[in-house]
Amino acid sequence: MAQNTMADQFEQISLFEEDPSFELENFLPLKIARIGKLVEQQLSEHLMSRHYIGIPEWLVLNTLTRSEGVSVKDLCSQLDLDTVAVSRAATKLTDYGYIEKATNQDDRRLIVLVTTAEGRTLSRQIECSLANLEKRLSRGISRHDWIRMGQLIAAFKQRP
Numbered sequence: 001m002a003q004n005t006m007a008d009q010f011e012q013i014s015l016f017e018e019d020p021s022f023e024l025e026n027f028l029p030l031k032i033a034r035i036g037k038l039v040e041q042q043l044s045e046h047l048m049s050r051h052y053i054g055i056p057e058w059l060v061l062n063t064l065t066r067s068e069g070v071s072v073k074d075l076c077s078q079l080d081l082d083t084v085a086v087s088r089a090a091t092k093l094t095d096y097g098y099i100e101k102a103t104n105q106d107d108r109r110l111i112v113l114v115t116t117a118e119g120r121t122l123s124r125q126i127e128c129s130l131a132n133l134e135k136r137l138s139r140g141i142s143r144h145d146w147i148r149m150g151q152l153i154a155a156f157k158q159r160p
Helices: 028-051 055-066 072-079 083-095 117-138 143-158
Strands: 099-103 111-115
Touching: 028 055, 028 117, 055 072, 055 083, 055 099, 055 111, 055 117, 072 083, 072 111, 083 099, 111 117
Parallel strands: none
Antiparallel strands: 099 111
């Protein structure tokens, strides 16, 4: 009985070709990474050109709009960003007048962040403009496939 070689055990599954040999351009994880980078770039350009904030600032503002009085530490875990990124974003948003620091009512030693009226207004404006960005990104993809892509991403994230 012939033994499987290492190459046989790790043969690439290609969704696009009958040839199962490893081809970089058919390597699905690389395709996903490239698409992620492209979408991130378009999102960043969209936010910066229309609202003058970056992705970390938008994530912080959006989270605070939905749940007031969140600490930097809690934002880090909710957004999967490091402390430096959240702190920088919070500083910029504070400087722009979109959020402000407040004292936690349960633990007076803890500082939390809350949105201002201007911050809530900006957050609503961003939501509207991002709906347009999503339409642009989904152009050429059927509604069914767009929804299915969201389901596949959710399933991928839930894996152990």
